[in-house]
Amino acid sequence: MIPTAAPARSAQLLAVSGLQMRFGGLLAVDGIDFEVRPREVFAIIGPNGAGKTTVFNCVGGFYQPTGGQVMFDGQRIAGLPSHLVARKGLVRTFQNIRLFKQLTVLENLLVAQHLQVETGLLHGLFATPAYRRAERQALERAAQWLERMGLGKVANQEAGTLSYGHQRRLEIARCMITEPRLLMLDEPAAGLNPQEKIALQQLIDGLRREFGISVLLIEHDMSLVMGVSDRIMVMEHGRPIVTAKPDEVRSDRRVINAYLGED
Ligand SMILES: Nc1ncnc2c1ncn2[C@@H]1O[C@H](COP(=O)(O)OP(=O)(O)OP(=O)(O)O)[C@@H](O)[C@H]1O
Numbered sequence: 001m002i003p004t005a006a007p008a009r010s011a012q013l014l015a016v017s018g019l020q021m022r023f024g025g026l027l028a029v030d031g032i033d034f035e036v037r038p039r040e041v042f043a044i045i046g047p048n049g050a051g052k053t054t055v056f057n058c059v060g061g062f063y064q065p066t067g068g069q070v071m072f073d074g075q076r077i078a079g080l081p082s083h084l085v086a087r088k089g090l091v092r093t094f095q096n097i098r099l100f101k102q103l104t105v106l107e108n109l110l111v112a113q114h115l116q117v118e119t120g121l122l123h124g125l126f127a128t129p130a131y132r133r134a135e136r137q138a139l140e141r142a143a144q145w146l147e148r149m150g151l152g153k154v155a156n157q158e159a160g161t162l163s164y165g166h167q168r169r170l171e172i173a174r175c176m177i178t179e180p181r182l183l184m185l186d187e188p189a190a191g192l193n194p195q196e197k198i199a200l201q202q203l204i205d206g207l208r209r210e211f212g213i214s215v216l217l218i219e220h221d222m223s224l225v226m227g228v229s230d231r232i233m234v235m236e237h238g239r240p241i242v243t244a245k246p247d248e249v250r251s252d253r254r255v256i257n258a259y260l261g262e263d
Pocket residue numbers: 023026028046047048049050051052053054055
């Protein structure tokens with residue numbers, strides 16, 4: 001059985017306050033506050049250049065914010081490098097899918113687990129029982145996730161040869177196999193066809209229900225955002241305009257003017 005995530009200890013799994021990111025003279029993110037609760041799907045939307053990806057990069061350890069605080073389950077994480085953020089249980093996918101394209105689907109899932117495998121080089125050199133056990137468990141977990149994500153038939157195919165939809169699912173599987181508590185998805189619907197988008201929505205919803213994870217989502221596809229999110233923060237010019245439930249966001253005059261009205 002695939003293990004479920006440990007329950008969050010604080011009421012807010014992720015708490016971002018006064019977040020600021022300056023690039024030279026440009027204030028790309030200017031005083032952003034939001035929190036993501038346990039088991040919540042929280043989306044950030046806004047026009048191109050609003051600062052969504054910059055927020056993601058600050059939260060995920062890719063940028064050192066120039067101001068503000070990021071707390072994950074009660075611990076400060078702003079400025080920590082991304083591999084340490086990932087070890088705490090916060091993992092992400094990328095706008096441009098980043099897989100090991102020459103490795104097979106299965107190998108991608110095995111590599112992902114190296115973050116967690118406790119056995120060191122000496123154990124590997126001498127193939128100790130602990131090492132063999134860890135390897136066997138990694139293989140079992142990979143097989144479970146291949147099945148869960150509908151990737152069993154392409155397990156031995158090179159990741160770079162997969163359809164776009166399958167690559168997205170593999171990227172999400174690679175995150176989930178590390179047993180995160182917060183999954184950050186950067187435009188996961190980009191490049192997907194309508195059927196794949198529906199499947200993605202069901203997948204996000206299913207992962208949240210089954211594994212108790214929270215999801216932080218950046219997405220331009222409004223049907224996915226409105227269908228899957230519990231709350232949505234709308235950004236414009238580096239600042240939040242409104243944070244509310246999908247229905248309230250849909251009918252908010254400021255949002256319609258800034259964003260939805262452009263469609
Ligand atoms: N590394 C960087 N150096 C300088 N400026 C940057 C950098 N990253 C982002 N910016 C600028 O910060 C602003 C916000 O960009 P960001 O990519 O966060 O917006 P976004 O809302 O994610 O846009 P999109 O929807 O197009 O992905 C933009 O003006 C962008 O040019």
